[in-house]
Amino acid sequence: MIQVENLTKRFGKRKAVDGLSFEVREGEILGLLGPNGAGKTTTMRVLTGYLSPTEGTVRINGIDVTKESGKARSLLGYLPEDVPLYRDMTADEFLLFVAKLKGIPKPLRAKAMDEVTELCKIHEVCKRLIGKLSKGFRQRVGLAQALLGSPKVIILDEPTNGLDPKQINEIRELIKSLKGKQTVLLSTHILPEVSAVSDRVLIINEGKLVAQGTPEELGDRLRTGQEILITVKGDVKIVKPAIHRIPGVVSVEKVETRGPEVEVYKVFCDKGQDMRGFVARMLVDSGFELLELKSAAMSLEDIFLKLVTKEEAPLPDTVLSAPEA
Amino acid sequence: MSNIATLLAKDVKSHFSSMTAYVLTTIFLILSGFFFSSAVSYFSFYSFQLSSQPYLAQQGLNLTEAVVGNLFFNMSVILLLMMPIITMRTLAEEQKQGTFELLMTYPVKESEIVLGKFLSTFIVFIIMLLPTVAHLLLLKAVGGVFEWSVVATSYFGVVLLGAAFLALGIFASSLTENQIVSAVVTFGFLLILWMVSWLNEFLPPETSAWANDFSLIRHLDGFLKGVVELKHVAYYGLFSVFFLFLTVWRLESRRWVR
Numbered sequence: 001m002i003q004v005e006n007l008t009k010r011f012g013k014r015k016a017v018d019g020l021s022f023e024v025r026e027g028e029i030l031g032l033l034g035p036n037g038a039g040k041t042t043t044m045r046v047l048t049g050y051l052s053p054t055e056g057t058v059r060i061n062g063i064d065v066t067k068e069s070g071k072a073r074s075l076l077g078y079l080p081e082d083v084p085l086y087r088d089m090t091a092d093e094f095l096l097f098v099a100k101l102k103g104i105p106k107p108l109r110a111k112a113m114d115e116v117t118e119l120c121k122i123h124e125v126c127k128r129l130i131g132k133l134s135k136g137f138r139q140r141v142g143l144a145q146a147l148l149g150s151p152k153v154i155i156l157d158e159p160t161n162g163l164d165p166k167q168i169n170e171i172r173e174l175i176k177s178l179k180g181k182q183t184v185l186l187s188t189h190i191l192p193e194v195s196a197v198s199d200r201v202l203i204i205n206e207g208k209l210v211a212q213g214t215p216e217e218l219g220d221r222l223r224t225g226q227e228i229l230i231t232v233k234g235d236v237k238i239v240k241p242a243i244h245r246i247p248g249v250v251s252v253e254k255v256e257t258r259g260p261e262v263e264v265y266k267v268f269c270d271k272g273q274d275m276r277g278f279v280a281r282m283l284v285d286s287g288f289e290l291l292e293l294k295s296a297a298m299s300l301e302d303i304f305l306k307l308v309t310k311e312e313a314p315l316p317d318t319v320l321s322a323p324e325a
Numbered sequence: 326m327s328n329i330a331t332l333l334a335k336d337v338k339s340h341f342s343s344m345t346a347y348v349l350t351t352i353f354l355i356l357s358g359f360f361f362s363s364a365v366s367y368f369s370f371y372s373f374q375l376s377s378q379p380y381l382a383q384q385g386l387n388l389t390e391a392v393v394g395n396l397f398f399n400m401s402v403i404l405l406l407m408m409p410i411i412t413m414r415t416l417a418e419e420q421k422q423g424t425f426e427l428l429m430t431y432p433v434k435e436s437e438i439v440l441g442k443f444l445s446t447f448i449v450f451i452i453m454l455l456p457t458v459a460h461l462l463l464l465k466a467v468g469g470v471f472e473w474s475v476v477a478t479s480y481f482g483v484v485l486l487g488a489a490f491l492a493l494g495i496f497a498s499s500l501t502e503n504q505i506v507s508a509v510v511t512f513g514f515l516l517i518l519w520m521v522s523w524l525n526e527f528l529p530p531e532t533s534a535w536a537n538d539f540s541l542i543r544h545l546d547g548f549l550k551g552v553v554e555l556k557h558v559a560y561y562g563l564f565s566v567f568f569l570f571l572t573v574w575r576l577e578s579r580r581w582v583r
Contacts, residue, residue: 084423
């Protein structure tokens with residue numbers, strides 16, 4: 001649905017976006033993840049035709065956004081970062097205004113407006129001035145204007161910025177509900193957001209694509225070894241060396257105490273196959289009471305930090321800007 | 326076309342909901358009323374004096390020129406001060422609030438936005454100007470004798486002049502996100518274009534005509550005397566179109582930068 005090829009955007013000497021290529025498939029929710037200043041907003045502005053690319057092409061549903069801007073824009077719904085809205089209009093007036101500009105034919109306007117007010121739950125504030133609304137409601141009005149007229153592609157720049165946790169959840173649910181129906185590209189610098197909402201993640205830093213994949217894939221690819229958390233009943237002095245003796249275990253450390261002689265250990269294993277089953281069998285066979293065992297997966301947060309922090313050692317080849325073939 | 330109407334309606338509404346239109350209209354009417362009543366007072370004072378001098382009284386005073394012409398000239402001076410305030414917000418505010426970016430994500434052209442802005446300020450301007458007809462009706466009611474045709478051409482001239490002010494103001498507003506900067510730039514440029522004819526006294530004769538041609542106010546003279554000449558209409562028309570074009574270019578220029 002969205003094809004970005006070799007997109008570069010230069011502001012003077014600074015490259016805000018540098019050779020970015022990616023694709024968003026129809027009905028997919030793609031998360032664009034990166035620290036502040038990574039080029040997310042610039043990328044989105046080029047996608048919406050607001051800025052022209054220095055190099056490269058962007059196509060939405062096969063339409064070049066630079067050459068046929070108007071046509072491409074009629075397929076788009078966009079929520080800019082700081083949710084710019086006309087504060088001296090009521091939510092209803094504003095949505096009607098947008099509906100007219102989006103070229104929704106008159107007989108369909110009321111229905112389209114009802115749909116988005118329903119979807120974004122802004123019924124109660126429809127008659128109030130946007131300037132008087134709370135941040136949460138303003139955000140939803142912003143989202144409503146993007147969704148108005150069910151555009152094929154929805155681009156959301158940091159849609160949950162500045163909301164409280166409850167509102168964040170609601171907005172995320174709303175975005176998830178679009179899955180399969182509309183193609184969504186959303187940017188964020190908040191990690192749980194991407195894993196909560198998107199099917200696929202692009203991590204960009206300094207305008208370059210650093211990694212892409214599903215949240216799980218990214219986790220798998222980056223994990224340098226396996227970490228297992230196990231809870232075992234027994235004396236530390238006996239249990240700890242016993243775990244350590246299991247082949248493949250690199251190190252063991254006690255993390256916390258859960259009760260009398262019930263301890264949680266963090267076990268590092270060699271990279272390679274999944275060690276969980278083996279460790280469990282070994283412990284049970286040795287006569288220990290195994291209460292709990294789980295894999296301590298590397299969170300997206302760790303991956304993100306690893307990717308965008310320069311001090312880190314070079315990443316495994318597989319991860320470095322490897323577009324999926 | 327429908328996009329322009331939508332944008333126009335939104336802007337006119339915002340001019341009135343933000344009170345600026347009411348305040349400006351009120352002040353404009355107070356000022357023009359003041360100048361008008363003082364012109365009428367002067368006129369009656371002098372005509373009274375003249376009546377005691379028989380041979381001068383025969384020549385008579387011209388109410389159309391002395392009061393009506395004066396009224397319209399004064400109105401254009403007040404407009405010079407007030408138009409920048411009407412236009413300062415138009416595009417500067419849209420750019421500052423980021424709503425310009427939002428507008429540009431809809432299938433809307435820059436030219437439609439600019440025309441919407443221009444026409445909305447033009448409507449505010451006309452609404453501001455209309456009540457001044459009351460001055461003239463009042464003058465008629467107390468027995469003033471003047472030519473309505475001159476009134477009509479004067480209104481026509483002032484409307485054209487006002488449109489030129491607005492076009493330049495909208496261009497200035499597109500250059501900045503700051504309303505004050507926009508107003509000051511507009512006022513400065515209008516004043517320069519107004520005063521450029523004053524250079525005549527210092528310029529050699531061959532260039533002084535040139536300075537007159539550029540002056541915003543010199544082109545109004547004919548209208549106030551009841552004469553409509555194509556070249557003056559063309560001057561104001563082209564002036565407005567030129568600055569509206571510049572505004573469209575200015576807004577589109579963000580996409581030229583690659």
